[in-house]
Each structure stands twice: as C-alpha cells, then as structure tokens.
Amino acid sequence: MSILLDGKQCALDIENLLKSQIDLINVANQRLPKLVVILVGTNPASLSYVTNKAKACNRVGFLSEIIQLPEDSTLESVIEEVEKLNHDDQVDGILVQLPLPKGLDAKAVIEAIDPNKDVDGLHSVNVTKLVMNEKGFVPCTAKGVVTLLKTYNIPLQGAHAVVLGRSQLVGRPLAQLLSNENCTVTICHSKTVDMPKHTRMADIVIAAIGRPKMITRDYLSEKTVVVDVGINKVDDKLVGDVDFENVVDLVKAISPVPKGVGPMTIVTLLQNTIDAYHLRNGN
Numbered sequence: 047m048s049i050l051l052d053g054k055q056c057a058l059d060i061e062n063l064l065k066s067q068i069d070l071i072n073v074a075n076q077r078l079p080k081l082v083v084i085l086v087g088t089n090p091a092s093l094s095y096v097t098n099k100a101k102a103c104n105r106v107g108f109l110s111e112i113i114q115l116p117e118d119s120t121l122e123s124v125i126e127e128v129e130k131l132n133h134d135d136q137v138d139g140i141l142v143q144l145p146l147p148k149g150l151d152a153k154a155v156i157e158a159i160d161p162n163k164d165v166d167g168l169h170s171v172n173v174t175k176l177v178m179n180e181k182g183f184v185p186c187t188a189k190g191v192v193t194l195l196k197t198y199n200i201p202l203q204g205a206h207a208v209v210l211g212r213s214q215l216v217g218r219p220l221a222q223l224l225s226n227e228n229c230t231v232t233i234c235h236s237k238t239v240d241m242p243k244h245t246r247m248a249d250i251v252i253a254a255i256g257r258p259k260m261i262t263r264d265y266l267s268e269k270t271v272v273v274d275v276g277i278n279k280v281d282d283k284l285v286g287d288v289d290f291e292n293v294v295d296l297v298k299a300i301s302p303v304p305k306g307v308g309p310m311t312i313v314t315l316l317q318n319t320i321d322a323y324h325l326r327n328g329n
C-alpha cells in the first residue's frame with residue numbers, strides 16, 4: 047500500500063500556522079498582509095484560480111484584492127497598474143495571473159513588478175536568486191512540491207529526482223529547487239528519448255507535463271515517490287498527469303489530484319505573501 051501525499055491536509059496545517067501569525071499581528075494592532083492579483087481578460091480557468099487565491103487570503107486573515115482589467119488592455123495600462131501597486135505601501139504581494147491574453151508581453155509585465163513584492167517568484171531577480179541558491183521568492187507550485195515532500199520526510203539529499211516538464215512556472219524552477227536540496231536531477235520533456243528508462247531509475251518523479259494520465263506503471267517502480275502536478279479537465283473531471291488507479295498499488299508514495307499539489311500552490315502563495323510582508327517591515 048503506497049503512502050498518500052495529502053496536500054490538502056498539509057496545506058490546512060500550514061494555514062493554521064499562518065492564522066496564528068495573523069492573530070499576533072492583530073493583537074499588536076499592526077497592518078495586515080495584503081495580496082493583490084491582477085487578472086487581464088475573462089479566461090474562466092484563470093478566474094477560478096484567482097478566486098481561490100482570494101478565498102485562501104480570507105481564510106487566514108490576509109487582505110486581498112482582485113483587479114480585473116479588460117481583455118483588450120494595452121501593455122502600458124497593465125504596467126501602469128503594476129507600478130501603482132509597487133508604490134502602494136499597503137500592498138505586500140503582487141501576482142499577475144498567467145496566461146495573459148494574446149499579444150500582451152507577459153515578460154514585460156512581470157519585469158515591471160517590484161522583485162520584493164513578486165510573490166510568484168517569476169521576476170528575473172528572483173529567478174537569478176534561485177539559480178544562485180540565494181534567498182528570494184520561489185514560484186509557488188515548485189516550492190509547494192518541495193514542502194510536501196519534506197512534510198512526509200521524503201529524503202531529498204542524494205535522491206535521484208526526475209522532473210517531467212520544463213515550463214517557466216513549474217518544471218524549470220522545480221528542477222533548480224531540487225538541485226539546491228542536493229537531489230540529482232534529470233529533466234525530461236517532449237523531445238526526451240525513452241522517458242520510462244529515466245523515470246524507472248528515479249527515487250522521485252514529478253509530473254508537470256499537462257497530459258492527462260500519461261504516466262502509467264511502466265514508467266515507475268516500487269521505490270518511486272510520485273508527485274502529480276497535472277491539473278487536466280477530462281469530461282468535466284479533474285485528472286492529473288499520472289494514471290493514479292493504474293500506479294497506486296505499485297509506488298512507494300503518491301500525491302492525488304485533486305487534493306495534492308493544488309492546495310500546496312495556494313498555501314505557498316500565502317507563505318510568500320507573509321514573507322514579503324515581513325521583508326517590507328524589516329523583520
């Protein structure tokens with residue numbers, strides 16, 4: 047029987063710790079941490095993600111705001127909004143929900159965010175810090191996966207981790223973070239020859255490829271710890287990149303979808319926001 051890496055429970059435990067930090071801030075009559083999310087356009091999946099982020103802020107007692115900008119916003123108007131938030135002393139974290147509508151340069155928008163408020167960890171200053179193994183903001187899903195592994199005492203030092211996918215948002219930062227944790231890291235992607243050959247040798251497999259149920263038992267072994275980052279909608283049902291039912295009786299541990307990495311991403315955003323708050327308060 048494999049161990050279930052319960053991201054929902056792990057995230058709840060972290061939320062409770064954050065709530066007690068907020069209690070202390072309230073007792074001291076201090077300003078509360080505030081996250082602002084910018085959503086450009088009306089992509090329904092993005093709207094649902096940003097709503098979940100705002101709800102999580104409410105649960106732990108952070109302030110939050112969603113700024114909705116029209117689909118046909120110009121780059122200048124989005125950057126102007128970001129700059130207003132950079133200069134707003136009440137705002138600790140700024141997140142621009144991706145993807146942006148076609149034609150808007152996401153890189154230019156992200157580079158406009160004050161790196162000290164970049165709770166998404168996507169600004170080049172924070173990307174460089176991650177590569178240099180220095181303190182900075184780390185993308186939430188990547189950091190959330192490592193928190194989940196550490197919570198379950200999965201050994202990282204010396205472990206062979208295979209990351210499937212090399213996106214800017216998940217695969218690349220996760221590979222770097224695991225390397226910083228002294229894992230030996232292999233990155234597989236769409237051009238990899240014989241992916242199962244790599245994954246079968248791994249201690250840890252992290253699936254972030256966006257292909258529903260692609261990872262079956264022929265990719266894995268009884269020693270594999272599997273973390274499924276995939277969020278795919280199939281017939282109105284959420285499924286991961288891993289075929290859970292097919293592999294669950296084989297592997298050592300596995301995170302489910304839903305209730306796995308998803309809640310970890312959100313709670314990590316809260317952690318990054320309170321870190322930004324303390325950083326800005328000089329704590």
Ligand code: GUN
Nearest residue numbers: 141142143144145166186
């Ligand atoms: N879209 C999907 N996931 C994310 C995320 O972690 N950050 C941002 N900014 N956009 C996303």
